[in-house]
Amino acid sequence: MSSFPTAIENLIVQLARLPGVGPKTAQRLAFHLLSLELGSVRELADAIMIAKETIGYCEQCFNLAEGNMCRICQDQSRKGEILCVVEDPRDIAAMERTHDFKGLYHVLQGAISPMEGIGPDQLRVRELLERLKEDGINEVIIATNPNIEGEATALYLARLIKPLGILVTRLAHGLPIGGDLEYADEMTISRALEHRRQI
Amino acid sequence: MWIESAILQDFRNYTQQRVDFSPHLNLILGDNGEGKTNLLEALFLLSTTRSHRTNQDKDLVRFGEQFYYVGCKVNKKNHTERIEVGYSLERRQKIAKLSGVPLARLSELIGVLNVVLFSPEDLELVKGSPGGRRRFLDIFLSQLRRGYVGELQQYNKVMAQRNDCLRLIQSRRFAEDVLCSWDEQYAKLAVSISNIRRQMMEDFAPQFQAFAQRISGRENLTVKYSESLAGMDEISLLRRLETLRPGEIVRGTTSLGPHRDDILFLIDGRQASLYASQGQQRTAVLALKLAELSYLQHATGEAPVLLLDDVFSELDEIRKEALVGVISGEVQSFVTGTRDTDLNLMQGTGNPMKRFVVEQGRVM
Numbered sequence: 236m237s238s239f240p241t242a243i244e245n246l247i248v249q250l251a252r253l254p255g256v257g258p259k260t261a262q263r264l265a266f267h268l269l270s271l272e273l274g275s276v277r278e279l280a281d282a283i284m285i286a287k288e289t290i291g292y293c294e295q296c297f298n299l300a301e302g303n304m305c306r307i308c309q310d311q312s313r314k315g316e317i318l319c320v321v322e323d324p325r326d327i328a329a330m331e332r333t334h335d336f337k338g339l340y341h342v343l344q345g346a347i348s349p350m351e352g353i354g355p356d357q358l359r360v361r362e363l364l365e366r367l368k369e370d371g372i373n374e375v376i377i378a379t380n381p382n383i384e385g386e387a388t389a390l391y392l393a394r395l396i397k398p399l400g401i402l403v404t405r406l407a408h409g410l411p412i413g414g415d416l417e418y419a420d421e422m423t424i425s426r427a428l429e430h431r432r433q434i
Numbered sequence: 435m436w437i438e439s440a441i442l443q444d445f446r447n448y449t450q451q452r453v454d455f456s457p458h459l460n461l462i463l464g465d466n467g468e469g470k471t472n473l474l475e476a477l478f479l480l481s482t483t484r485s486h487r488t489n490q491d492k493d494l495v496r497f498g499e500q501f502y503y504v505g506c507k508v509n510k511k512n513h514t515e516r517i518e519v520g521y522s523l524e525r526r527q528k529i530a531k532l533s534g535v536p537l538a539r540l541s542e543l544i545g546v547l548n549v550v551l552f553s554p555e556d557l558e559l560v561k562g563s564p565g566g567r568r569r570f571l572d573i574f575l576s577q578l579r580r581g582y583v584g585e586l587q588q589y590n591k592v593m594a595q596r597n598d599c600l601r602l603i604q605s606r607r608f609a610e611d612v613l614c615s616w617d618e619q620y621a622k623l624a625v626s627i628s629n630i631r632r633q634m635m636e637d638f639a640p641q642f643q644a645f646a647q648r649i650s651g652r653e654n655l656t657v658k659y660s661e662s663l664a665g666m667d668e669i670s671l672l673r674r675l676e677t678l679r680p681g682e683i684v685r686g687t688t689s690l691g692p693h694r695d696d697i698l699f700l701i702d703g704r705q706a707s708l709y710a711s712q713g714q715q716r717t718a719v720l721a722l723k724l725a726e727l728s729y730l731q732h733a734t735g736e737a738p739v740l741l742l743d744d745v746f747s748e749l750d751e752i753r754k755e756a757l758v759g760v761i762s763g764e765v766q767s768f769v770t771g772t773r774d775t776d777l778n779l780m781q782g783t784g785n786p787m788k789r790f791v792v793e794q795g796r797v798m
Binding site: 391 | 539580581588594595598599601608609611612614615618
């Protein structure tokens with residue numbers, strides 16, 4: 236199939252397994268790596284190995300963590316009474332960029348999607364309920380994605396959490412800031428209309 | 435609105451073709467298999483983003499080629515718009531452009547060019563499966579209301595997830611309470627789509643009846659929206675779903691909702707799908723199409739384009755005249771036929787018309 240030595244071929248195959256990398260990009264990356272000095276390549280290889288070996292999940296919120304607990308859970312200045320539930324650790328990064336949220340997080344590690352065989356048992360739902368029973372949490376903000384799977388997950392969690400006497404809220408749906416109304420799609424506008432508020 | 439010109443590249447049996455049309459009547463003549471229908475198919479695709487004959491875009495690429503490209507210039511009330519649709523076989527990707535700007539979603543194209551297509555397959559509409567009638571309803575509504583397609587797609591996605599959820603509950607991999615999270619979204623979308631369809635059909639039914647009366651002169655032909663939800667609101671639907679749940683879990687499918695809707699044709703109150711003669715079916719379909727055209731014209735303020743694929747030969751004199759009455763109005767129409775058909779009636783319209791002869795994928 237190809238005229239490359241086996242080692243290069245193998246490298247290309249490995250790189251092509253990464254998300255967003257096709258065969259052509261994989262080939263370009265492989266040749267770039269080969270052109271680097273040995274030290275730089277070792278740095279990259281070490282970085283991958285160290286990250287993989289030292290990063291695990293926070294035992295409290297299931298965010299990515301170095302050690303048993305993530306930085307946010309360790310931070311004493313954060314308010315323990317408000318919990319924000321997200322699908323993915325990347326969503327925490329997005330929330331943190333705002334600097335507006337001072338509470339703690341809980342990462343579900345996905346959303347309910349029967350098509351992919353993902354139900355509550357495949358998510359960190361049981362762990363969330365355990366947390367809610369123990370700690371003094373009085374509000375849960377559900378920040379799952381605004382698609383049908385995220386919505387289903389939010390509705391499911393709300394049904395479970397409300398009976399515990401905890402306030403359950405959902406991030407608002409609406410128009411993007413700085414955008415033009417005329418460019419927004421119909422679904423977004425009708426949601427924004429539905430959830431309009433008094434000023 | 436009317437189509438000024440169209441371009442077809444490697445589409446069906448066309449290699450490269452540009453055609454300038456008349457704003458009134460366009461007669462497209464030729465023997466069978468030369469490419470008359472393919473030309474109308476291209477115009478239909480530019481309106482709805484899909485072919486009326488196949489769901490597979492690869493079938494539309496000319497044999498041995500990698501892409502197809504179709505485009506047209508639409509003259510609307512105050513301005514012109516350029517519509518382009520292209521498909522790459524290799525990437526399995528279809529893209530659409532509106533006046534040069536690529537669209538993020540194909541569905542954004544729907545409603546720019548409105549067409550009413552009448553093809554021989556439509557003659558099955560009365561006696562055929564409900565799916566064909568729902569398709570008619572959905573294409574009609576998508577041209578009328580901008581958000582409809584998006585909502586329908588959302589509905590289908592939620593229903594697919596809900597059905598999978600039912601099956602997983604059946605096999606005991608999911609607990610039953612997971613279903614509630616889908617039911618709420620499902621009920622909201624189902625009720626919304628039913629409401630849109632019901633409202634439209636209430637307005638539409640009298641217009642249909644008037645056209646049917648005009649064509650046949652006597653029969654009392656009516657059309658009725660047969661609604662799966664029967665006027666339920668979200669709360670009553672959710673309650674109903676709860677009682678249906680055991681059965682739904684056994685079957686693994688959603689038993690109630692717009693995907694079960696139908697349009698009923700009635701002759702003197704009796705269901706036409708059981709009793710209608712060939713002639714009555716033709717009257718019903720013709721009235722349906724003419725009423726669709728008139729409805730779209732009033733609702734959008736602009737007449738849609740009428741595409742008549744080979745149906746003239748299927749109609750008798752009375753029905754032909756009814757059709758010609760419409761063609762002679764302000765509506766731009768495309769009529770296909772073999773060389774020796776239909777000409778006499780057409781010339782009677784007095785409107786300027788253009789004749790095209792199609793031969794082996796080329797328009798002369």
